[in-house]
Amino acid sequence: MSKRGKKVEDAVDEENGNAAAPPEAKKGKKGKEPEAPILYEDPPDKLTSKDGSAANMKITSWNVDGLRAWVKKKGLDWVREEAPDVICLQETKCAEKSLPKEITSMPEFPHKYWSGSEEKEGYSGVAMLCKTEPLNVTYGIEKEEHDKEGRVITAEFASFFLVTAYVPNASRGLVRLDYRKTWDVDFRAYLSDLDKRKPVVLCGDLNVAHQEIDLKNPKGNRKNAGFTPEEREGFTELLDAGFVDSFRELYPEQANAYTFWTYMMNSRGKNVGWRLDYFVLSKALLPNLCDNKIRNTAMGSDHCPITLHLAI
16 A cells, blocks of 8 residues: 555544544645635534523533543643533543542542543543532443443433443454444443433443544545444444434534544644544433533543533
8 A cells, every 4th residue: 555545534542543644635736725624613502492491501521532641731721611510531541549639639529430441551441520419320331341441430310310431442453343333232221221210411432423424534434443334323223222412413414523633644723533522312301402512622632522501
């Protein structure tokens, strides 16, 4: 394959390891500059639901790509400015014993919950920081083969469950695609069981761009982790089980809205990205939905944060 023969334009997360750079921009006619990137500008927050109820629950989710590095990059300053009621973090890559004091001592969030990989230091990991104490908190999805990687925290509140997840990647060469397919089935069953008890808010890095509109270069990524037919079908089956992609519910035709950009080839500056981070809601929560924001100007990770407004 020639140096410019690669069609992989961008890729997904630390687990697949093949975050190939986008191809070089095609040169225009002599003397002409390349076309400017098409950026996404997050519109003003909508703070009322369809029936006019005021938003009173604000949840933020962010894949931080390493908690300690993110803290050093002033990620907590952004969180304080955003001021969510709950912040969910993924890919923390940090054992609880190694957590930086800047985050463990945050008075804004007196209730903090952590889950990390049991087998690999500096791998995977999720966290949930809450202003109000949940009724109950659990870890994992009650399947040992999945739970050892520290990928899920569930908090029960009075009127809903909040689940934060860092979904496993199919990895370079799709070596974990079969595992990912098993995960999708088991995770869907877990969420459906919760939904029978109370409505569910799922947030996190779900490691899939569901439709072609959800990444910059769909044609070149059909055989890559995050955009395989199997992973996309897994997400479709989750929605068919009674859940809604809240961003697409509100903005069905919005293109160029991404939450992940590989660090290579100035992908973020060119907005060559993927939408991998979601708020997925039980259909019962649709009347409570006010807005789903993509905060793509927030720096500190190869992902940007997303924020959900609910009227609960």
